[in-house]
Amino acid sequence: MTSVLYDAPGPKARRLSRIISVLTALVVIAALAGLIWTLAAPRTTVSGAELPGYFDATRWNIFDREAVWIAIGRGVWGTLSAAGVAAVLALAFGVVLSLLRASELPAVRIPTTIVLEFIRGVPVLLMMLFILLVAGSGAYWAVVGALALYNGAIIGEALRAGIRSLPRGQREAGLSLGLSGLRTRFLIEFPQAFRQMLPIIIAQLVVLLKDTSLGYVVAYPEILFIVGGNMPDSYGSRYQFTFFVVTIAIYLAINLAVSALARFMSRRRIPLG
Amino acid sequence: MDVVLANFPAYIDAFLTTLRLLVVAGLAAFIIGTVVAAMRVSPVAALRAVSATYTELIRNTPLTLVLFFCAAVVPNLFGTFGMSLNPYYLAAATVALAIYTSPFVAEALRSGINGVPVGQAEAARSVGLGFGQTLTTVVLPQAFRMVVPPLINVVIALTKNTSVAAGFGVGELFLLGRRLANANGNAVIPILLGVVTFYLIITIPLGLIANRIEKKVAVLR
Incomplete structure (x- = not known):
């Protein structure tokens, strides 16, 4: 995509753009992984009972x-x-x-x-x-x-x-x-x-x-x-x-x-x- | 009418809470929205994709659901960050309003950026400015001016959206209206009209300012 806001990227700009793209992708993947990890972790309720993580079947078994x-x-x-x-x-x-x-x-x-x-x-x-x-x-x-x-x-x-x-x-x-x-x-x-x-x-x-x-x-x-x-x-x-x-x-x-x-x-x- | 006068301090209190929600969430939404809009027009494809996904997701989710997420789901996942429940709900409502409003700010800004004459950006580039410099010193200052009326409309929508925070017991105008109306069944109309008046105190002047600026900009171009 070309835009009036920036010149057609040369080799240097393309490299920079690739680096930023990879960094962004890493940040997004890290955030998603963190979210999934948090969701999967078992948690204790206020009353002290241990509940399984959100990917456990017992969290989803009501849909039958x-x-x-x-x-x-x-x-x-x-x-x-x-x-x-x-x-x-x-x-x-x-x-x-x-x-x-x-x-x-x-x-x-x-x-x-x-x-x-x-x-x-x-x-x-x-x-x-x-x-x-x-x-x-x-x-x-x-x-x-x-x-x-x-x-x-x-x-x-x-x-x-x-x-x-x-x-x-x-x-x-x-x-x-x-x-x-x-x-x-x-x-x-x-x-x-x-x-x-x-x-x-x-x-x-x-x-x-x-x-x-x-x-x-x-x-x-x-x-x-x-x-x-x-x-x-x-x-x-x-x-x-x-x-x-x-x-x-x-x-x-x-x-x-x-x-x-x-x-x-x-x-x-x-x-x- | 007597109920309204008797509860006037409560009205002012609730009005101030509404104002606080409006100002803090509005500023945060403005900052997030500007960043999202800048990402949306940036030369880096990944940033554009992230910004477009964010905008589409949030714009198609009801505010009630965003608020529900911040106020009920997040504490379930991460705890309340050491806050007791009432301050947490106020904070969650502010964050939810800011997140929900930010894509509307971003879209308004983006249409403003697209509305700046092409020659401006070309001139900036031809004197050797890069993308960041072109955007921050030439294009955005003009875009901001052009999008003041649509941005004011976003702020008006935000003003009215603060009422949704009542769903989690944040003591703003709508919650006060509901409480008073429940307690005084015989005076529902004056109580609710009182609440409406306070909303109109914010929204009508904003609307008038937007109209005036719109006319000025229309004459200039």
């Missing part, structure tokens, strides 16, 4: 139980169903917000801006608690509602930026054809803004998916709550690390897949019109 897999499945379903519904609602809310925010009437635009700033400034965790306690809607809708509101606000802003970045001629052409202002927005500007902002919107959906884990505050049964919290409680803390590894693996698998989709979408230029 059907109940464990059913619980994990329930957690994954909890996360995905909340994220799915929240994503749809967030998109719808984002579209409405961007339309209101780009309105020509100050009486519409200014209140929307204030609401938007408010939503963007409040932690999602607090919104979940607020919906749960004030609306009394149950954990599921507290999680979905808070995620939809917050991410809808972000998506709305992204869409508005997309509309603003279009050449002015697009809107003028729509209006001069005799379309009303709203129809110009929907038929001419919106489809282009949406395509342009698709990578940002998908990245925001990854954030939404990650944030479902905040549902622990309202005791919503998603992956982290079940696999990270509930299961070690019911099967014993000796499996805590095991369940943590499983949780992180599930999240990484889902999120990396969605991120890869985002990258694919941003590379693939969808032809306009």
Whole structure:
């Protein structure tokens, strides 16, 4: 790879680069080896009992139980169903917000801006608690509602930026054809803004998916709550690390897949019109 | 409203804890993020690979999981480094927030580095500066200025993320709100609005500053 930041490496620079590469690799390998060694070492609990290291079979032997897999499945379903519904609602809310925010009437635009700033400034965790306690809607809708509101606000802003970045001629052409202002927005500007902002919107959906884990505050049964919290409680803390590894693996698998989709979408230029 | 006024000192206390989390974790994230971004654009392939892996892994892990790792898994593996539990949780929350925020800082900086006109780096190289000198004396100072608005957005996100530390009993604003709301079921709305106000005291001015700087930079270019 060449970069404007440095010259094409000569023999001396290449040697230096190789030396640093080898050193980095050694450091990484040493860190991993240290971690594995720490994990493999037997440990004593506070009560003085001796437990085997984390690679011992007794740390992992719960995965032959059907109940464990059913619980994990329930957690994954909890996360995905909340994220799915929240994503749809967030998109719808984002579209409405961007339309209101780009309105020509100050009486519409200014209140929307204030609401938007408010939503963007409040932690999602607090919104979940607020919906749960004030609306009394149950954990599921507290999680979905808070995620939809917050991410809808972000998506709305992204869409508005997309509309603003279009050449002015697009809107003028729509209006001069005799379309009303709203129809110009929907038929001419919106489809282009949406395509342009698709990578940002998908990245925001990854954030939404990650944030479902905040549902622990309202005791919503998603992956982290079940696999990270509930299961070690019911099967014993000796499996805590095991369940943590499983949780992180599930999240990484889902999120990396969605991120890869985002990258694919941003590379693939969808032809306009 | 009476509950909020009666607990005003507690609010201030919690606000200060939130601020401390924000400032310490923010500075640490900034330092880690700068190093990661520099590694990401460096001529050494291994450093680039390490930095890219780090960014992808952390960015796709929920903050709650990072916090859970620092606060529950690390003591299990290495002990609490001689700290008693409450200070340890505060430290773990700070470290988790710093780690979680650092890739976002790094990505913002990297886009800034890519945004510095090519001629700047070429001019620096043509007067004989090496990679380190080009980066630290010519490119990064301009990149920092350009990424101030996105960095402020990262700080705003961090402000709100500090609320997650409540999961391990760190006495910041969100935990206070939850405690007061549980104890006074009849005054939930004013209590939570009080908490919201303190968050907005931090986030809204930051947002306004970001907007203003964004406009200035837009005029300059």
